[in-house]
Amino acid sequence: MDLISIVVPCYNEQEALPPFYKEINKVAAHMDSVKFEFIFIDDGSKDKTLSMLKYLHKKDERVRYISFSRNFGKEAGMLAGLEAAKGDFVAVMDADLQDPPSLLPKMYNIVRNGGYDCAGTRRSTREGEPPIRSFFARMFYKIINKMSDADIVDGARDYRLMSRQMVDAILAMKEYNRFSKGIFGWVGFKTKWLEYVNTQRVAGETKWSFWKLFKYSMEGIMAFSTTPLYISSIMGFIICVAAFILACFYLIKTLVYGDPTTGFPSLVCIILFLGGIQLIGIGVVGMYLSKTYLETKRRPIYIIKETENSKEK
Ligand code: UDP
Ligand code: MG
Helix, strand or coil, rough: EEEEEEEEEEECCCCCCCHHHHHHHHHHCCCCCCEEEEEEECCCCCCCHHHHHHHHHHHHCCCEEEECCCCHHHHHHHHHHHHHHHCCEEEEEECCCCCCCHHHHHHHHHHHHHCEEEEEEEEECCCCCCCHHHHHHHHHHHHHHHHCCCCCCCCEEEEEEHHHHHHHHHCCCCCCCHHHHHHHHHHHCCCEEEEECCCCCCCCCCCCCCHHHHHHHHHHHHHHHEEEEEEEEHHHHHHHHEEEEEEHHHHHHHHCCCCCCCCHHHHHHHHHHHHHHHHHHHHHHHHHHHHHHHHHHHCCCEEEECCCCCCCC
């Protein structure tokens, strides 16, 4: 009998957890040819999420939980869940029911019998999202796919069901700066995409502000592409050539017409322009350096405070 592990990162999800558990339980009850384990990761929630998970574990031994010592972010939560999962198949989904559990039987069937290693989901629409956010999201996917070899699908959610082989490949990627959308794409394997219409979360609020998303997208580009470094070098080269041509032009002009003191405004513009370019270049290098710095520290990606196996105090 196959075991399916469901990994659910939760951060302040006390309102969403009961309906989620009910829903997933219903789906699991219909799939009687497989066994389930539900691994909830309490990502340092400040509400009653953890005590709810403890309660669920008491009631239902398929429920496992991992509680972090503080908020480490969804990426860390997913990693902890994947590491803890014992299943032959592992699914990752959000606690807010934006990822419909009803797709699970179909996803399982695709990976089990359909010759795929992974069944992923993508939103066919971005309804219920501010238009400006959709615009930036689309741009981000265009840019990152141009820049990196990881195939990152527009609108792909983290909701997916994977084979053990693919999960092991993902776990072999030990990087500190984890960008799952990129990691999932980078490891390859055959993925079948299921589309579904975007739904609103059942309860609670999204944890993503525009600024957080922007930072996240920058991290994604940085983690899966070094193109920005090339761009700044190429820009530097082009400007050098332009400056040389300009210098020749002015030298000849001065020799022929001789009026040496005009051109102050253009000088200021050029200095400012070059200063800006240099700062951008240094900034880009700095960002990569900072990532390398964090990577070399080899800090743990998350710290576990307790799990269902730790002794009750
Ligand atoms: N989440 C988490 N840690 C965080 C932020 C979010 O574990 O620091 C979880 C959250 O509980 C939810 C999932 O990640 O299950 C997706 O979060 P959210 O619904 O806020 O994101 P959205 O669906 O809006 O992209
Ligand atoms: Mg959500």
